[in-house]
Amino acid sequence: MSATTNLPTTPRGAELPPGVPLVLDATSVSVSFRGKGSRYNTVVDSVGLGLEQSQVTVLLGESGSGKTVFARSITGMAPRGARVAGAAVFSGQNLLELNGRELRKVQGNRIGMVPQDPNASLDPMRRVGGQIIETLMQHGKAASKTAAKARMLELLELVHIHEPERVAHCYPHEVSGGMRQRIAIAIAICCDPELIVADEPSSALDASVGVRVVQLLDDLRERLNTAILFITHDIGIAALIASKPNDRVAVMLGGRIVELGFAHQVLRNPKHPYTRALLAAEPSADVARGSLAVVPDEVRTQRNWGPLLEVEPGHAVASLIENPTDQKGGLA
């Protein structure tokens, strides 16, 4: 792996065309949790990422890579007990420095969340329509209840729910898993957010249903001009959501981004051994049984990845550091 240019260690890798506004600019974000005694375990290790309007950025990695903790932390929703360092600038405000009340004005309103489990955003005791109306009213997005109801029906149609009146009247448990996820998306977009964070939205659903949900999100970001931060462990789903030329993929491993670039670069021409292994691990009829590629253990547990270095315009990869004390050099 040879580096053609060495960039300064802001691990964003790609040089952005000048003047492109960032919806969210996260720099040097580190998150740690208290471990045994007074030791702290670092779950996210100095990660930076810039999210643009109408762009999908995929955080690709497996459980434990830190992707969920990172995404939640940069939107001000770090888990309890987390120590967060760094900055996450959203519309001129550093979300990591806001207090609870100010954060609540932003979350749900200008940043929408689509969690893996739709039950997390849906109240099982309330009818679907009512929940959307309440969110609209709470954030002052509707002048009256009637206006809110009209908007609510509009939203349900926007997420491809065909009988919005009927579904609005249902309780969450009365509709299918796929539909619950669409409703969760409707709630996430109801206030016209600038950023949507989708955390494994298709993982809890059947493969075919999940695909439709992902396609919906892809369609919505174009219509609404929102930025999407999409978290997944599934490289096939990553390819599905990152459908536009400007979309990017950031591969996370052990709390760091080890590969970052445009989707077509990272997914068709991966340079990092981990990304390569993920690609080769996809099950298909073409691979003989018993021979699916497996991420070698040395790669997965490796923590000595250096800073991201550009390998082609827009595409950066972290290399192994030979000598852990020598942080500046990579493999030649």
Place this chain on the structure above:
Amino acid sequence: MSTVLSAENVVKRYGSFTALHGVSFALEKGKTLGVVGESGSGKSTLGRIVMRLMTLDSGKVLLGDDDLFALSRADLRVARRRIQLVPQDPRHALNPAMTVKDNLFFQLRAQGIARSTWNAKAEELLGQVSLPADYLHAYPHELSGGQAQRVAIARAIANKPEVLVCDEAVSALDKSVQAQVLNTFAELQSSLGVAMFFISHDLAVVEHISDDVLVLNRGTAVESGKTRDVLSNPQDPYTRELLEARHSVSAL
């Protein structure tokens, strides 16, 4: 080719709701039958029924030549040595209050294996799923999803069953871990000659691991046959729908 597991017109009702509308299939020795469908298709129900973990309303299930639901208690206990389950959720597949070793020992006892061989067997079983013997002393919560699932597989093959019923056995795993577990299944099939009844909602997985496929839609078997044939030339609109979703993902 001998048939190790088959069903004839299995019907299952819950009150007025029919979960299975007369489903039939035949699983050959050493082969894999992929059972694919979305949530609510009845595939898990079918999986429970073919293990007699659930009753049926009409139809037959044959384990080899034996009518499973006609067996006496004692005969059923012995029959259970020929068909085993690998469940879906690695977090709950093993008893959390017991170590891996005790979980395996429980299985060995239930399957009637001589106590004197337990220690050696437990180590051997872990080896077959590529886990070091040290893991015998681990508690399930100390294992990752993939590791726990492999222990669940080790438990299932403890007495060399003829059939493994895998109920969404890789669905809860990360893709990278999924590959390892699928490889493990394939290796065990080739070394033990075990047949697999592989339930999954993921067509890509089913395509990879199975010789034959059974497509379920709301309790009805809409299509079945050799995997290659069915998926390259689907006859049923539902199968086509599932395939479309699958192919839009492999834009890689």
Place this chain on the structure above:
Amino acid sequence: MTNSSAATPSVASVPVVRFHRRSMLSRLPMRSAVALGILTAIVVIVVAAPILPLADPLTGSLSDRLLPFFSDGHVLGTDSQGRDMVARLVFATRTSLIAGVVPIVIATLIGLIIGTIAGLSGKVVNTILMRAVDIMFAFPGVLLSLLLAITLGVGLPTLILALTVVWIAPVARIAETEVARIRDLDFVVAARASGASLPSILLRQVTPVSLPAVLAYSTSLVGANVAIAGGLGFIGLGVPSPEPELGSILQEMQVAVYTDPSLALAPVVVILALSVLFPLIGDGLREAITGRGSDA
């Protein structure tokens, strides 16, 4: 460090880890460990009571009645009959601990059995058992104690019996809920699939997982039970005098309320302490156990 091996393994090798067991005690949170320490000290004192140099708790001279704290020979004063308070409290605590713990132990055993059977049974048996439990729930404990006292006479055995009956229902409910939840978990289904017998599944698979939650719950019940036993003693349904019992001592000390209310403080403090210590321990036990992974 590059992967130089020619063949890619089909399953990644797993790092060798030693699994260490931390003893349960070391995982108890501080507050529970302290509570446990205090309780142990109390139990030791109370058990050793007969051999300790205490005054006679049953007799006293009327010339010494209602002496204040720190009187000569009576650190905590005397009661209305001149009996030494320290001695009375020590023996009373012993009685209260017995009345507090024994009913819970028996109720837990019975409740666990009923709840487990109900949890594993089909709809019919479950309904019969749980409706019976509901009926027991509805029955007021005080009324039951009164009835039993009338028929069997007042005394420690009657008290224990009444209290036991009161607590069977709540334990049975908790046990049933736990077991019903556990039976559908994959490891139980796998156990059924393995051909194990029902008793084997019940004893080795279900109970080890349901037990910690039930035990933690029971332990906290002791606190409430001690208070209730004290209450029953207060209204005279405990042990008959002159046997000391925390509730009845409190009742006797009512007479001192006008002259020296602080004398009544001692039995109150002991009842409060016991009512608080047990939940603290039970709470901590639950935390310690959950860390071990019995939390399915």
